[in-house]
Amino acid sequence: MAADLPSTMRASQWSSVSGGLEKNLKVNDQAPLPKKASSLPAEHTLVKVSYSTPNPIDFKVMETLPFLFSKPATPCLDYSGKVVSSTLPHLKPGEPVFGKTEPPAFGALSEYVVVGKQGCVPLPNDVEPKQAACVGVTGLTAYQCIVPFAKAGDKIFINGGSGGTGTFGIQIAKAIGCHVTTTCSGPNVDLCKSLGADQVIDYRSEDVVASLKRSGTQYDLVIDNVFATPDLYWNAHHYLKPSGRFITIAGTPSFQFLFSVLKVFAWPARLGGGQRKFQFVTLAANAEQYVHIAKWMQEGKVKAVIEQEFELEDAGKAFERLKTGRTRGKLVIKVAGE
Incomplete structure (x- = not known):
């Protein structure tokens, strides 16, 4: 599978948080792929990301503790997308999935992300990827x-x-x-x-x-x-x-x-x-609970309330809106084509 991967990817990244994360996010068309993309560890999955969504933890951690991150750094934990390759036997290439990465990794605001077992579950066919992208943290x-x-x-x-x-x-x-x-x-x-x-x-x-x-x-x-x-x-x-x-x-x-x-x-x-x-309560990724939420979404009992969708180039505007504290539900960022 490694031979099929591109050598670089698009990602919204920051190198400084001076003036706020929202003012420093820029699309990097030549960002390197995740370090473990070509040689996945046990129980990990390489996902091509379709959608992501920002959460307060992104700017709070990155603006308060920027020294923790290698620059340029890519924010966001939540994602939905499709499996590229996986060392989990129940996940197959091309299968729609959703979940979240684990801090301090973040990295979901990029075309490819490597995710652990508890943060990657199958997406039911009748649940929209942009809906699923909102579930990860909130x-x-x-x-x-x-x-x-x-x-x-x-x-x-x-x-x-x-x-x-x-x-x-x-x-x-x-x-x-x-x-x-x-x-x-x-x-x-x-x-x-x-x-x-x-x-x-x-x-x-x-x-x-x-x-x-x-x-x-x-x-x-x-x-x-x-x-x-x-x-x-x-x-x-x-x-x-x-x-x-x-x-x-x-x-x-x-x-x-x-x-x-x-x-x-x-x-x-x-x-x-x-x-x-x-x-x-401190959030901990849990695959079984993600599956339960996905079932409720499939049954129409739970849905993501999406206020606005942004393109990857406008990720800074999404964070600017999030920081107002007046968002109705979630903001979604389209990362790559499905």
Whole structure:
């Protein structure tokens, strides 16, 4: 298979993050193929990428820790595409697949990427590749925040329902039979309801904590996709059952954020700290869970909400939009022809 590979590939890359990642991404038509492309390790797959999608982890890690990356570097973890070659017996050349790479590798914003076993699964024929490209980080994060901790009939509160993880989270919670309350800004209320949310709080017109206290509802699970401040957690005993769990996924590798999280873990309840179980969920690729999400997508129970599609040359514009924090669902970047 190595003889059939081109000597170079197209990739959107950066060599500096001065002024922001979005200002430094440029298409390199002569980028070298992934180092392991011609000699795949055990349980790895070489994929020709069709679509990718940016996530906050891309710019947060690369802008905060640029010294970790060999330059020029290629961002993005999420992808969909077709198998070129694989050392996994169940994956055949030409087969559609999707998933994510593992940081610090990133690299999905290029024509070819090498992916490990847990981050590469078959794509059902009736699921569009651009839909599948959105699942890698946000879809799986939503799954891992909800499915292990909830059951049919549970009441779930999702803070931040209109972004990438939130839109998947609403649908996944409904797919397993939960009652869902979420937050978003006024213009996105109808979107969240269309995805299945039973109740939506417009955070611009009412105070979220006050609204939750007023409702008297006792939730089984609270998921904070925003975690702008820890206030939602400090007050969780008013609306989260004693047996419930408060989960967050959000954050920036900054001193302020790390201090907030440390304070949550270290400040005991008897001294005025949090009175409910707090958990920070860190995403881990899981092939079995990807397959489960793909089945829901095939059945029409879960879909990616795509705000806009970009060409590879406009990847910087996609990151610029992502950084506004106002994206409705996901942004997709077309990398190569299918």
